[in-house]
Amino acid sequence: MKALNYRVNSSRVPIYIVDSDSTLLAQLRGVTKAAVVVDSRVAELYKNLVSEIGGVDGTVITTFQAREENKNLDKLEGLLTFFFQKNIRRDSVLFAIGGGITGDLSGFAAAVFQRGIDYVQVPTTLLAMVDSSVGGKVGVNHNFGKNMIGAFHQPSSIIINTKFLETLPKEELICGLGEITKYAVLSGEPFFDFLEKNHVKLLNKEEKTLQRIIKMSVETKKRYVEKDVRESGIRAHLNLGHTVGHAIEAATNFNKFKHGEAVLIGLVAESHIAMHMKLLHPSHFERILKIVRQIARQSNEKVPLEEVLNRLNYDKKIKSGKVRFILPTGIGRVVIRDDVSTKNVTDAMKFVASDGLLSIT
Ligand SMILES: NC(=O)c1ccc[n+]([C@@H]2O[C@H](COP(=O)([O-])OP(=O)(O)OC[C@H]3O[C@@H](n4cnc5c(N)ncnc54)[C@H](O)[C@@H]3O)[C@@H](O)[C@H]2O)c1
Ligand SMILES: [Zn+2]
Incomplete structure (x- = not known):
């Protein structure tokens, strides 16, 4: 499939703009072990997709309630603990399925877990599709300000599936x-x-x-x-x-x-x-x-x-x-x-x- 690409440093980040789940499922099947973080609202709306993901060998899933006040260090630690409990390794891949809140927090978890693992952005809001999933800025909020703790960690790919927009308010x-x-x-x-x-x-x-x-x-x-x-x-x-x-x-x-x-x-x-x-x-x-x-x-x-x-x-x-x-x-x-x-x-x-x-x- 033809992808748009952007290049940063020496790596190339492919961006797929699609209208079905097949790209995501193919990528999941292509990795030995994947951790999937899904926005809990998205998980509720797309139950079939979540059960298909759950059926892929070596995949573990967790849900995350996308609220700005949950984009914090506590939730980050919770996610990292989940990775350890599920034996996520340095060569595992994280998939972040949700809006910008889910993508920013999960991407930051991928940036710091064992000094950085690969992650794939699967944006489900229009804002995340056009903005937050692209460019590698990841992070969480702090009492001293929004997005004040974070990193630059480029995704290994971005899968924009416009079907998700059907349910977007x-x-x-x-x-x-x-x-x-x-x-x-x-x-x-x-x-x-x-x-x-x-x-x-x-x-x-x-x-x-x-x-x-x-x-x-x-x-x-x-x-x-x-x-x-x-x-x-x-x-x-x-x-x-x-x-x-x-x-x-x-x-x-x-x-x-x-x-x-x-x-x-x-x-x-x-x-x-x-x-x-x-x-x-x-x-x-x-x-x-x-x-x-x-x-x-x-x-x-x-x-x-x-x-x-x-x-x-x-x-x-x-x-x-x-x-x-x-x-x-x-x-x-x-x-x-x-x-x-x-x-x-x-x-x-x-x-x-x-x-x-x-x-x-
Ligand atoms: N990293 C960056 O470069 C960058 C750029 C812009 C914004 N951001 C960050 O992005 C966040 C905002 O992202 P957002 O606007 O996507 O918000 P969000 O992640 O909170 O999503 C908005 C709402 O839509 C729901 N939702 C998500 N997908 C849905 C779907 N397909 N159908 C129905 N409901 C759905 C979510 O559960 C949530 O309630 C902010 O935290 C902001 O700081 C980051
Ligand atoms: Zn903005």
């Missing part, structure tokens, strides 16, 4: 579309244009359209990962929409907006900032705004503005004491700036509130 689909919209702005005209024309089909989960946009997204991410595996330079562009998005999530204790929703709002806010700094033409701002309006839900969730401003100062993307913003300068172009004023951010937050994406207090 709409709000989770929107989350994936948040990251996809970010890629469209980063990537440029053909991708952005495709999204403008096809967002309705995507929201209706039309399979062929989903497959195409997933491929375009993964190709976009792969270009950044290949150039900058450890995120010390250009990979930071993937944080477009995330500086303000993350501050909104943090200011609302991570329980009012889903990550992708916050990224959509962050995209509009950062585009607004760019327009007011005369970096982005108003017609491009309008296009970004229009696509976000079509995808994001309207909300009057209360967000404390002061807290957003405070959080921006804690943001881990801070370099030399200044907050770094990735600002769009066109469709397909961004710059990194550290001279965004508090007034710029305040005005942008007021704008997203007036547009019905949140309310500020």
Whole structure:
């Protein structure tokens, strides 16, 4: 089967975009011993698949309840203990079946178990398919911050089976579309244009359209990962929409907006900032705004503005004491700036509130 590949250091990571379980089952049958971690919701929805996996010789399965508060060191230790109890060895392969939470935690377990074993990402949410499964960033949360403990550990392959999306709730689909919209702005005209024309089909989960946009997204991410595996330079562009998005999530204790929703709002806010700094033409701002309006839900969730401003100062993307913003300068172009004023951010937050994406207090 033809796979998309990305290369990091000397290895090649194949990405299979498929619409059946056969690739996963074939890979499982091809290894002597496999540990499979399945998101418990996915295990419930796909009982037949789980029993087929259970029937493969040398395979052990455990389930994991995918909640952000479970992406922690305790659950990591639980997983490692399970590996020891089941005699997982250095040459065993871990398969992570689930969304980004399952993939991040399991991938980190694979990174540290006996100094690192191979693992395969089997993403089941749109966000995980286009973002978290690609690029090798794995980790867990700590009280001092999200994703603050982790590693770079590339998967040995990624199997994207779009059939999983049939059961994905709409709000989770929107989350994936948040990251996809970010890629469209980063990537440029053909991708952005495709999204403008096809967002309705995507929201209706039309399979062929989903497959195409997933491929375009993964190709976009792969270009950044290949150039900058450890995120010390250009990979930071993937944080477009995330500086303000993350501050909104943090200011609302991570329980009012889903990550992708916050990224959509962050995209509009950062585009607004760019327009007011005369970096982005108003017609491009309008296009970004229009696509976000079509995808994001309207909300009057209360967000404390002061807290957003405070959080921006804690943001881990801070370099030399200044907050770094990735600002769009066109469709397909961004710059990194550290001279965004508090007034710029305040005005942008007021704008997203007036547009019905949140309310500020
Ligand atoms: N490593 C990276 O580069 C990277 C990038 C982006 C995000 N992330 C991380 O990813 C996590 C978010 O991932 P996510 O949005 O996939 O969340 P998630 O893993 O919590 O999944 C969202 C919800 O969907 C359910 N679910 C999963 N697959 C399903 C399916 N096929 N049908 C029905 N329900 C299904 C899950 O049980 C969960 O309730 C965050 O922890 C974030 O930090 C990591
Ligand atoms: Zn993100």
